[in-house]
Amino acid sequence: xxxxxxxxxxxIQAECxxxxxxxxxxxxxxxxxxxxxxxxxxxxxxxxxxxxEQLEELGCEIILGNTYxxxxxxxxxxxxxxxxxxxxxxxxRALLTDSGGFQMVSLLxxxxxxxxxxxxxxxxxxTEIMLTPEKSIEIQNCIGADIIMQLDDVVQTTxxxxxxxxxxxxxxSRWLDRCLKAHKRPSEQSIFPIVQxxxxxxxxxxxxxxxxxxxxxxxxIGGLSGGESKDQFWPMVSLSTGILDKHRPRYLMGVGLAIDxxxxxxxxxxxxxxxxxxxxxxxxxxxxxxxxxxxxxxxYETDLNPIDNECTCSTCKNYTxxxxxxxxxxxxxxxxxxxxxxxxxxxxxxxxxxxxxxxxTFPQFVKTFVNELYSxxxxxxxxxxxxxxxxxxxx
Amino acid sequence: MRFIIKHASCGGERVGNLTxxxxxxxxxxxxxxxxxxxxxxxxxxxxxxxxxxVFTSPHxxxxxxxxxxxxxxxxxxxxxxxxKFAGLQGHVTCATLHNASEMTPPGHFEANFVPMWxxxxxxxxxxDRYMDIMEIYTPDILLAIADSHITLNExxxxxxxSVERSRVLLDTCVNRYVNSKRLQDCALIxxxxxxxxxxxxxxxxxxxLTHKEHLNGVALSGMTDGSEESLKIEKDKLETxxxxxxxxxxSELVKFIEGCWTPDIIMTAIQYGWDVFDxxxxxxxxxxxxxxxxxxxxxxxxxxxxxxxLNDVRYKEDFRPILEGCECHTCKKHTRAYxxxxxxxxxxxxxxxxxxxxxxxxDQMFVHARRHIASSTFDVYKLHxxxxxxxxxxxxxxxxxxxxxxxxxxxxxxxxxxxDVLENVSIFK
Ligand SMILES: [Zn+2]
Ligand SMILES: [Zn+2]
Ligand SMILES: [Zn+2]
Numbered sequence: 001x002x003x004x005x006x007x008x009x010x011x012i013q014a015e016c017x018x019x020x021x022x023x024x025x026x027x028x029x030x031x032x033x034x035x036x037x038x039x040x041x042x043x044x045x046x047x048x049x050x051x052x053e054q055l056e057e058l059g060c061e062i063i064l065g066n067t068y069x070x071x072x073x074x075x076x077x078x079x080x081x082x083x084x085x086x087x088x089x090x091x092x093r094a095l096l097t098d099s100g101g102f103q104m105v106s107l108l109x110x111x112x113x114x115x116x117x118x119x120x121x122x123x124x125x126x127t128e129i130m131l132t133p134e135k136s137i138e139i140q141n142c143i144g145a146d147i148i149m150q151l152d153d154v155v156q157t158t159x160x161x162x163x164x165x166x167x168x169x170x171x172x173s174r175w176l177d178r179c180l181k182a183h184k185r186p187s188e189q190s191i192f193p194i195v196q197x198x199x200x201x202x203x204x205x206x207x208x209x210x211x212x213x214x215x216x217x218x219x220x221i222g223g224l225s226g227g228e229s230k231d232q233f234w235p236m237v238s239l240s241t242g243i244l245d246k247h248r249p250r251y252l253m254g255v256g257l258a259i260d261x262x263x264x265x266x267x268x269x270x271x272x273x274x275x276x277x278x279x280x281x282x283x284x285x286x287x288x289x290x291x292x293x294x295x296x297x298x299x300y301e302t303d304l305n306p307i308d309n310e311c312t313c314s315t316c317k318n319y320t321x322x323x324x325x326x327x328x329x330x331x332x333x334x335x336x337x338x339x340x341x342x343x344x345x346x347x348x349x350x351x352x353x354x355x356x357x358x359x360x361t362f363p364q365f366v367k368t369f370v371n372e373l374y375s376x377x378x379x380x381x382x383x384x385x386x387x388x389x390x391x392x393x394x395x
Numbered sequence: 396m397r398f399i400i401k402h403a404s405c406g407g408e409r410v411g412n413l414t415x416x417x418x419x420x421x422x423x424x425x426x427x428x429x430x431x432x433x434x435x436x437x438x439x440x441x442x443x444x445x446x447x448x449v450f451t452s453p454h455x456x457x458x459x460x461x462x463x464x465x466x467x468x469x470x471x472x473x474x475x476x477x478x479k480f481a482g483l484q485g486h487v488t489c490a491t492l493h494n495a496s497e498m499t500p501p502g503h504f505e506a507n508f509v510p511m512w513x514x515x516x517x518x519x520x521x522x523d524r525y526m527d528i529m530e531i532y533t534p535d536i537l538l539a540i541a542d543s544h545i546t547l548n549e550x551x552x553x554x555x556x557s558v559e560r561s562r563v564l565l566d567t568c569v570n571r572y573v574n575s576k577r578l579q580d581c582a583l584i585x586x587x588x589x590x591x592x593x594x595x596x597x598x599x600x601x602x603x604l605t606h607k608e609h610l611n612g613v614a615l616s617g618m619t620d621g622s623e624e625s626l627k628i629e630k631d632k633l634e635t636x637x638x639x640x641x642x643x644x645x646s647e648l649v650k651f652i653e654g655c656w657t658p659d660i661i662m663t664a665i666q667y668g669w670d671v672f673d674x675x676x677x678x679x680x681x682x683x684x685x686x687x688x689x690x691x692x693x694x695x696x697x698x699x700x701x702x703x704x705l706n707d708v709r710y711k712e713d714f715r716p717i718l719e720g721c722e723c724h725t726c727k728k729h730t731r732a733y734x735x736x737x738x739x740x741x742x743x744x745x746x747x748x749x750x751x752x753x754x755x756x757x758d759q760m761f762v763h764a765r766r767h768i769a770s771s772t773f774d775v776y777k778l779h780x781x782x783x784x785x786x787x788x789x790x791x792x793x794x795x796x797x798x799x800x801x802x803x804x805x806x807x808x809x810x811x812x813x814x815d816v817l818e819n820v821s822i823f824k
Pocket of ligand 2: 562565602605606
């Protein structure tokens with residue numbers, strides 16, 4: 001089975017002989033994206049004060065937009081008139097939009113989910129709105145991202161009621177059919193189905209198998225990273241990647257912590273997104289291989305080192321920890337500077353993994369990475385177990 | 396620092412070069428010019444990476460101590476001055492006590508202390524303490540500390556105090572400056588205050604000039620306390636001030652003006668030979684979601700408004716750049732509609748894009764002014780700019796300004812009151 005339309009072509013360029021990891025290239029209408037890839041989240045058509053040009057310089061090849069937010073502001077009329085989000089925000093590389101369902105359920109307490117769709121009150125003008133699978137695709141067709149998401153029936157990951165989880169999983173499959181049917185631009189945009197089933201093995205397996213029968217170019221793994229324990233998390237990722245066709249890209253939604261990225265790439269995931277690297281920047285938190293630095297701490301007051309000596313980003317080239325310490329949470333510039341570094345960090349981590357997969361040294365890289373991160377030797381058991389399941393023995 | 400006058404007209408306007416900076420040997424700052432306002436050491440809203448997309452040559456940075464005081468420990472630890480510490484070593488720095496465009500509430504005074512309003516409330520600072528920090532910051536240009544954050548309309552008593560206190564402060568500054576090894580490459584600028592009363596102002600200038608051998612220039616202050624109200628000065632009165640003070644200053648001294656002056660007033664000041672302006676005006680526009688869009692072609696009649704308020708929903712579907720033909724990064728890549736969206740959603744990129752345009756465009760206003768002075772056509776250019784700005788003022792009555800002022804005063808007062816209660820007005824140690 002190969003890709004189903006010209007809107008997406010996936011080439012696997014190298015595969016790890018030990019783990020399930022692979023390095024590939026996703027050819028999309030606006031850009032060819034090297035995988036494994038991290039996609040920064042630009043909720044409202046912008047990324048935390050950074051220019052699109054800076055994102056390109058940082059090596060971002062694909063970024064995320066939020067359908068729910070963009071559908072409200074600037075709205076589909078404006079986007080239609082200018083010819084889509086790419087043109088509106090002057091971003092020439094690839095874009096991915098979510099379906100809007102997650103925002104609705106997580107942001108809006110009054111959302112009510114029926115077979116027809118998600119009913120909720122608009123926080124803008126208090127009118128009642130129904131987001132159906134058809135409506136979500138209509139908005140996403142208008143935004144014009146290269147990859148778009150089906151509307152799924154979202155249930156809190158730690159939810160316990162089996163009947164509700166079962167209903168949501170099955171409804172997600174039914175909604176996928178409606179989304180595919182409503183899709184008006186299949187030659188320019190690819191819909192990814194979302195594997196649901198939360199933490200239930202049978203339901204998740206069924207969801208993945210259902211989606212495998214559909215005419216789609218890639219898959220998303222959803223319903224995770226929502227407060228469950230890591231011991232519950234990784235087996236669900238592993239189960240999903242084990243079923244999903246290896247010739248199509250696999251996207252794990254809402255995951256972006258460095259250790260999670262390394263483990264999940266080993267488990268066979270190709271794409272990730274997360275608001276964490278840019279959100280945490282606002283609070284003065286910088287990412288490094290040795291963990292996170294909270295630059296507000298007094299110990300950085302006279303620390304004349306850059307955030308990370310090995311980083312080549314413009315922040316590390318021009319600024320010291322001491323300077324950042326003075327301005328974090330006070331000046332907007334601090335937020336921009338740490339966002340630049342944090343995105344550079346994520347990009348560098350993905351690039352390093354890709355290179356190691358290509359060179360056939362991915363397992364060694366994982367061992368070195370884990371040992372540097374947990375230099376005290378206290379590697380969490382879920383990391384040991386998950387990596388062990390794909391043939392990497394840390395100890 | 397050296398100030399070389401390249402061309403001076405009989406009317407008073409002149410073009411010159413500031414050169415000979417010890418840290419930036421190749422830097423040439425052409426005057427008349429506006430500095431770039433910094434906050435916490437960085438050009439407002441811009442990282443050094445983005446700033447390099449706006450300006451490729453060294454620019455003058457305006458560094459108020461009031462918004463950068465918390466950098467002292469770090470600058471001291473590094474020992475290479477404020478510009479290097481803030482990642483801006485490619486530029487030239489001018490340090491001063493206050494950002495003259497910031498509203499500061501009236502406060503009490505003590506002998507030997509000047510109030511300095513920081514984000515953490517009011518701090519009282521002495522001239523010696525100010526010079527201690529300047530020895531750490533080692534700016535290229537240094538404005539003497541003065542008690543000059545007052546309006547033209549202050550009472551006689553307050554103005555007398557301002558002049559008297561500033562005299563003592565300057566004496567300390569000069570004394571410290573002359574004996575400082577670390578400041579030997581730094582240019583000292585004396586501050587003119589008492590501007591509201593001719594006689595007092597004359598006293599101030601006479602005293603400044605007794606220190607002339609140590610001064611590279613003067614800075615005109617004592618005209619505004621940062622409020623919109625204080626900037627509303629009759630044209631004739633302003634012209635008289637700019638003209639008479641300029642004439643009483645030897646021409647070899649470089650002449651600075653502090654304050655958030657609009658383009659029409661800046662043109663008048665240039666006409667009377669004033670050389671350097673602080674960069675608070677474009678920052679103020681950016682923070683208000685506004686973009687400057689002057690037409691610089693004197694042969695073109697322009698009926699577009701020279702200031703756009705991009706908060707306005709009228710730009711929601713306006714896919715033109717802020718200013719057609721503008722060479723800035725923002726205008727080359729982005730639309731009014733996008734900026735309106737960013738303002739509407741309170742996204743940080745709005746101030747970045749507006750800063751890029753406003754700083755570039757404001758700088759261009761000075762580039763064109765210098766060209767016209769050099770070719771003796773400045774009066775035509777001045778009229779062209781003044782006309783555009785006056786048309787804007789007529790069409791958009793600045794109705795809400797005094798209301799805004801009240802708000803700012805009240806917020807400023809509140810901040811101060813709460814801090815006074817909390818800290819009982821601390822002395823800046
Ligand atoms: Zn970095
Ligand atoms: Zn004296
Ligand atoms: Zn522009």
